[in-house]
Structure formats: structure tokens, C-alpha cells
Amino acid sequence: MSFSFKQLEIDLAKYKVYDALPYVNSLQEILEYKTISYELANYVYNHRLTALKEKEQEYIKALNEFKKLTVDTSIYTCTNFNITNLQVDDILFLKKTTFEFFHYARICIDFLYSIINKALLGDNALSLNNKHFISNVVKQISADSNFDILSLKLKKIKNCSIINYVKAFDNYSKHIQTIHIPISDSILFGDKHIFSIREFSLKGQSYPQKNAISIINAANKLINCLVFNILKTVQLLLPHCQNTNTRFNRLIYKGIMNTYTDISYTSFFIETEQDVSELPNEIKILPLRISNNGKVNYSIFTYDKIFIKSKNDDISSEAGIIGYAQLKKLPTNNELYSTFTVYPCDIDEYNDYILSCVKKRLPYQPPLINPCSMIGSIIIIHEPLPSQDTII
Structure with a gap:
């Protein structure tokens, strides 16, 4: 055979x-x-x-x-x-x-x-x-x-x-x-x-x-x-196969690298057509994509927060944030999926997350994750922004 x-x-x-x-x-x-x-x-x-x-x-x-x-x-x-x-x-x-x-x-x-x-x-x-x-x-x-x-x-x-x-x-x-x-x-x-x-x-x-x-x-x-x-x-x-509705493989990332202020951050998203109240209390995350040549790209996800947003045409947009998922348990032994607990939220929670990243004033570091396992974008800013009130 x-x-x-x-x-x-x-x-x-x-x-x-x-x-x-x-x-x-x-x-x-x-x-x-x-x-x-x-x-x-x-x-x-x-x-x-x-x-x-x-x-x-x-x-x-x-x-x-x-x-x-x-x-x-x-x-x-x-x-x-x-x-x-x-x-x-x-x-x-x-x-x-x-x-x-x-x-x-x-x-x-x-x-x-x-x-x-x-x-x-x-x-x-x-x-x-x-x-x-x-x-x-x-x-x-x-x-x-x-x-x-x-x-x-x-x-x-x-x-x-x-x-x-x-x-x-x-x-x-x-x-x-x-x-x-x-x-x-x-x-x-x-x-x-x-x-x-x-x-x-x-x-x-x-x-x-x-x-x-x-x-x-x-x-x-x-x-x-x-x-x-x-x-x-x-x-x-x-x-x-039974009961895989809690599993998410499609992960979106957005990275900001401001070389002028040396302030950067990366955020992660999953999309859903459901309201956050319809999602399970716990979800499992494994960033994974299958390339055109059949290669499976995946990464163990170790970051502690993912934002949940409604599906829309612009994957890099923060619009439509309806919740977030907080890391509960990393995989052990032969496990691959990280377990997260789901909470409802709005754009204010996301803004607070960005503000906390800015306060840390950490230089940009690429995510410690295989980029081929996700979709998204990295925005590089080389000049000062027009408004001093803008976060970055």
C-alpha cells in the first residue's frame, strides 16, 4: 500500500x-x-x-x-x-x-x-x-x-x-x-x-x-x-475528527518599529465570525500555515496575550476588537497547543496594552516565533509623527 x-x-x-x-x-x-x-x-x-x-x-x-x-x-x-x-x-x-x-x-x-x-x-x-x-x-x-x-x-x-x-x-x-x-x-x-x-x-x-x-x-x-x-x-x-472547535491555527500579527523614538511593539490577533460570548471559555492556539509547496510551518506560541476581533477585509486593522485571550497553560511533552482563557473587551483594552508596551520603551524585537506560521505586517517608522499626542 x-x-x-x-x-x-x-x-x-x-x-x-x-x-x-x-x-x-x-x-x-x-x-x-x-x-x-x-x-x-x-x-x-x-x-x-x-x-x-x-x-x-x-x-x-x-x-x-x-x-x-x-x-x-x-x-x-x-x-x-x-x-x-x-x-x-x-x-x-x-x-x-x-x-x-x-x-x-x-x-x-x-x-x-x-x-x-x-x-x-x-x-x-x-x-x-x-x-x-x-x-x-x-x-x-x-x-x-x-x-x-x-x-x-x-x-x-x-x-x-x-x-x-x-x-x-x-x-x-x-x-x-x-x-x-x-x-x-x-x-x-x-x-x-x-x-x-x-x-x-x-x-x-x-x-x-x-x-x-x-x-x-x-x-x-x-x-x-x-x-x-x-x-x-x-x-x-x-x-x-471530534471537537476541534476550540483550536485556532490562523494567527495575525502586527509589528510597529519606530526607529525615531526607539519605541516598538508587536500585537497578535485571531479572527472570529462569532461574538466573544459564543466562543468557548478556553481556546487553544497553534500558529500554523501550509505553504504552496506543502511545507507546514508552525510555532509553539508562548506570548501571554492575544486579541480577538471580528473578521474584516483588513487583517492588519485593530477595528472590531471584541475580546482577548490570556495565556493559561503552555504545552508540555508532546503537546503543541497553548491554552488561553477568553475575556470580552473593547478597543480600550487594546489601547492599554499598547500604552504598557510604550512605557516599557523596549527596542523592537522580532517575535520569537516562526513568521511563516502567521500572517501580518511590520510597519517601520523612520520619521517623527506629526502630533506629539500620538502614542508612537
Whole structure:
């Protein structure tokens, strides 16, 4: 299945759920870790079989030529390999890589639920600290008929034997339980090769012994298909994402830089077609714009005040100010949106804000924010204004 992570990023921005992107990016990274573990397990095991086959042919040749066979300690080291002059025991490496593969495979599955949570539940998204996070995400998805197709796929994941094996292996091993991974081979006398994962039991459920390479290959293929299938489904469902009406991505700025008086300020605005009384008590701000080439420009907004004005044709005009939003909480961890509390006001509040900036007599500083994530203007004044009564 062809899939574009770039287009997913654009769609997350378009539907105001861009805070799902950190989880998408992390998933991409963990997918690479999983793939490397899968490739190394196959490569090192094939190297082992090849090295043993070559050693076997060496012994057969010696028997044919000298009619006797001397087995030395090289039989135990011929399968080892070199990494930047470090001799690596292939058996230890295969065991380590097996544990790593199942761990990364498990994380890939878990990240899917984090993406679903952030991308489709909007402000209803659950905290990652929720005690039964995955089951509760599934419950909320199942409660919305717009997400029926995804709900069905999540039920199939729950009942998938390979997925359940991956999760059980990782759960069992991370709780300091021992999973045995025997690796042995016979040459000359028989042709038996063992690289297996012994049976284990978790929460009353038994998991039988499996060929390690076979289950690694099967799990890798399944999880790759699963990840891209679920991501594609989430992308198609973004138009139905829940509760994003408190989120604002379109931020307007106006900067004044007076080089004559050395007095400057910057103010920020959001526009609404509603009366301030119709807005939620709290809004979330993430300055974000999608450029023509598809690049998503965004910034974490850390300023403490934004003015709210009615929509009009002149975006740089202060006319129509109906309220302001005061910073309540900055984003933490993987959050992107800053939370603001909404209050009604008129132009007098804005004038007081400008006056407070003037009294500080701070030289102009460009906003500590990506200008490409906003729209607006900077006015530069090089001459004295005609009236001494004018603020700037």
C-alpha cells in the first residue's frame, strides 16, 4: 500500500489535529528500528548457516585428503562476525536482536493508538497516563458511528494471533521473566538447525514454541501492512475528527518599529465570525500555515496575550476588537497547543496594552516565533509623527 507521510502531515494540519504529528514521527523512527532488527536477525542467521556450511565443507575436504579429521576451537568461533574491529558472538547477537525486534514491534502497535487518540478525538483525546489507555481509546472510537470502519479494524487487531504473540513476548520479557531462545546446529552428522523461541505462559495464556526467524518475518510483514493500513484509514477519517472547535491555527500579527523614538511593539490577533460570548471559555492556539509547496510551518506560541476581533477585509486593522485571550497553560511533552482563557473587551483594552508596551520603551524585537506560521505586517517608522499626542 502506497502511503505518504508528508500528505498525512498536511492533512493533520488542515484538520487542526497537528498535535498527532509527534506520534507519527516517533512511529516512523520506531518502524526503522524494527526493520533494522528484522534485517539483522535474518542477515546474521544466514551468515551463521553459511559459515557452518563452509566449515562443514572444510572438514569433508580434510577427510577426503588426509583420511582423518581434527576438530579445533574454530568450530565455535567461525560464525562470529566483525563490527568495526569488534568480534561479535553471533548467538548473543541473535538473542539480543530478537528481544529488540519484538520490543520495537510492540511499540509500533502502541503508537498507532496514540495517533488515533490525537488525530480523531481532538480535545476529547485521552491522557497517555490513562490507566486503560488502549481499551478506552477503542471504546471512544467504537462509540462514534463515523469511525465504524476503524473500529472494525481495531477489533481484528485485538483478535490477531501474531499481534497477541508480539505483545505477550514483550510484556513477558520486560517483567524480568525469562524467555529461552536456544540456538544450535549440527554438521557432518545430520543437518539440524535450531533458532527458536521456547514456549512461555502469561496471565494463564500459553504461547507455544516457535521458529524465531519465521515468527520475526511474519510479524514484520504483518505490522508493516497493519501500520500503513491504519494510518490510511485515520487519514480518510480526519474530516470527522471530534471537537476541534476550540483550536485556532490562523494567527495575525502586527509589528510597529519606530526607529525615531526607539519605541516598538508587536500585537497578535485571531479572527472570529462569532461574538466573544459564543466562543468557548478556553481556546487553544497553534500558529500554523501550509505553504504552496506543502511545507507546514508552525510555532509553539508562548506570548501571554492575544486579541480577538471580528473578521474584516483588513487583517492588519485593530477595528472590531471584541475580546482577548490570556495565556493559561503552555504545552508540555508532546503537546503543541497553548491554552488561553477568553475575556470580552473593547478597543480600550487594546489601547492599554499598547500604552504598557510604550512605557516599557523596549527596542523592537522580532517575535520569537516562526513568521511563516502567521500572517501580518511590520510597519517601520523612520520619521517623527506629526502630533506629539500620538502614542508612537
